[in-house]
Amino acid sequence: MIPYFNHPARLALVVVALGTTAVAIAAIGNSDDSKGISPQDTPADTALIKRGAYLARAGDCMACHTREDASEDYGGGRPIDSPFGAIYATNITPDPKAGIGDYGEQDFAAALRQGIRADGSYLYPAMPYPAYASLNDDDVHALYVYFMQGVVPVAKPAPETSLSFPFNQRWGIRAWNWLFADEAPYTSLEQTTGTISPERHAQLDRGRYLVQGAGHCGSCHTPRGMFMQEKALNDQDGDDYLAGSELDGWQVPSLRGGDGSGLRNWKEQDLVDYLATGRSRHAATGGEMRSVIQHSTSHLNDEDLYSIAAYLTTLGASDKASHASGDVPASQATSDSKSSSARDATTHQLTAAISLDEGARLYLDNCNACHFANGAGADSVFPPLVGNAQATADNPKALISTMLYGAQLPSTPKRPERLQMPGFDWRLTDDEAASLASFVRQSWGNQASAVSPEQVAEVRRNHGPVDATQQGRPEYLRQHAPIPSSTPSSN
Amino acid sequence: MQLGPCNFCGFCSNYGCLNYSKATPQTCTLDALKQRSNFHYRTRCEVTRIVKSDTDDTVKGVLYYDAEGNEIFQPAGLVILASFPLSNVRLMLLSEIGQPYDPEQNTGVVGRNFSYQITGSMDLYFKEHQFNPFISAGGSGQVIDDFSPDTFDTASHGFIGGSYIYTTQGPGGAIGALRTPPGTPSWGSEWKKQIKAHYGHHMVLGTTGSNMSYRDVYLDLDPTYQDPHGDPLLRMTYDWKENDLRMTEFMAERMREIVTELKPEYHTESVKQRGDHFDPSSYQSTHLTGGAVMGTDPNTSVLNRYLQHWDAHNLFVMGASAFPQNMQHNPTGTVAALTYWSAKHIREQYLANPGPLMSRG
Structure with missing residues (x-):
């Protein structure tokens, strides 16, 4: 009688290796990433939860809302350094007390797209709600269902953020939002007649939606102004958009094309390789981008990665590109x-x-x-x-x-x-x-x-x-x- | 997984590779395994027993000490024993799985058919020729395979088996790779002087030969010496045999023919001769084989042809311990091929229908 054979999911395989100094254990049969799915969920729910899980990857919610030791997914508590002090990411698991379990879908959408908590107070714009404002209703719904049903509740509250005066006055954010945030929903890329195929247009539009919305690439790659606002929130908002910046002394390359851009010699395939694996023929990732690739972009499907790459290669050069350039600047580039x-x-x-x-x-x-x-x-x-x-x-x-x-x-x-x-x-x-x-x-x-x-x-x-x-x-x-x-x- | 380009530093025979150029588990396997959500590993552990189940035709897990010294039982539906050949044999003996080999009665199987390799080498000094010993890689040698087992009529020369003859520039490690003329002290100013004069002027010829299995060459548990847990160490009963020494003498003659053609200023030989005894203090290779061999008869083998233990169908044993003889070549390729072969049958047959994959006949 071998008890573990009765239950295939519990069948453990033990490998004794390396001169008997290591033991490797594998459960035979694949486990599912969406651990919160319970057997009574309908297939439709399961598909929706999976889509929400995918969008949470695309939005890299984990980067801030999971501590670096990755002990409790989305349990919050990770400090985000700001010039005014540490802002602690919140617990966004469905625990009703410590997390967002008592949020209705409208509350969830308001926090995500407008930076307003269920209790009416304002989130610090460390949360990229100016970017998430682009998320469409279907995607917000999928994310809501995932965070309510697909995430394991964590009962431990995240530490409170307490910035110094005047930055502890959250009402001030309302004015900042009025000045700098944009609650307008995403508007599709204009179809210029005859220049590109409908398929290419759909691909570019998908890439643009991901870059501008869930991906919130501008949070790092767009230079910020005097009030820490991104100087442009999308490609219609000026050519500061994704024109490169600096983060903790590390250059954040411009994602715009043209001489002097960090992506000057990058082809679509190079971008796809880099986002999927952290490595390409041009670069190996470092700094903050390492975490973005590990937790977010490496989990995106090929179709989305090619869409993002296709869109980025359409962005024209910025007047300010030279300021953000790390590549050989155009003015100095020799023949x-x-x-x-x-x-x-x-x-x-x-x-x-x-x-x-x-x-x-x-x-x-x-x-x-x-x-x-x-x-x-x-x-x-x-x-x-x-x-x-x-x-x-x-x-x-x-x-x-x-x-x-x-x-x-x-x-x-x-x-x-x-x-x-x-x-x-x-x-x-x-x-x-x-x-x-x-x-x-x-x-x-x-x-x-x-x-x-x-x-x-x-x-x-x-x-x-x-x-x-x-x-x-x-x-x-x-x-x-x-x-x-x-x-x-x-x- | 990715390999980095080799920069031919020549250290790979004795060291890990910083450049990701060497196909070792940390470069080619471990990070891929860690991506799997159903995989866990525990380092700094020492497995001391494979535990038999009550029905006696299976095992139910392993006992191990963790890094803190706690003894832990890990239950298992399937156990794959994949340590070094000597450790595979010792663990089965300690666990009393399979009948230990008795050379006097010629009964039992665990520890039987232990074999090794027999090597020889010649070092050639050329005053005029400049070699580049600082540029080398593990696989950069040249081999003459015309004297390998079964390639010519060895019986007419008085032996069975064979050997390959090779030359290589590796390993290029500091000090270990340096050659001096006979009689040079092994340290001091005279040694330094000779190193300067001789560095880059040597080439090596070598043989790696087969080693048959013999009734009185075997592995068993040591009656005297124990490890810190109180478990007996493994005892190796081994010596060179006349057949293999005749073979290596024949190969030395072939190498001398090459030396005669190459006309070095001088050459030195390190070749075993009839009457020589095995000396464990002198390194020749890590290619120890046998002791838990595969076969079709449970009276003479530990494992069936799928590397499945005859006496415990959920125990599979990987590695060169399965080789019935040592047929000269480096064992890694054969070990990998046998492992794929076994894994295929575990996956495709055993998991669906656990039980012996061969009848005891």
């Missing part, structure tokens, strides 16, 4: 033959490895094994440094941070491998890191400013010291998978 000779010159210098300056020598000793003498890296594995948006951004913080503290790609359904770059903070002095960063920013045709040791020191100061046992490990691993400090004495 193709000239830039290819600059690329060759660095490649030859590193290959010959004779009379190298400190930066070039440090590159060979620390970077060359993966990024190679030609700075081209390897497609979708090691990002190229030539024309790399972050490496050549006006603000070198992203480059310095990545060099010192490493990077790790998210594991996504299509590309599960969490490729890592180790951190070099333990082996480079401030002077060395500055020489190396300057070399990367001024080689192969890259033309960004030199980096000073003081800039490196500042990044180190803001980061704080690294525990000796964690040295060389990528930042993400240090935070999420620390090495146990000692080995227990079981053997």
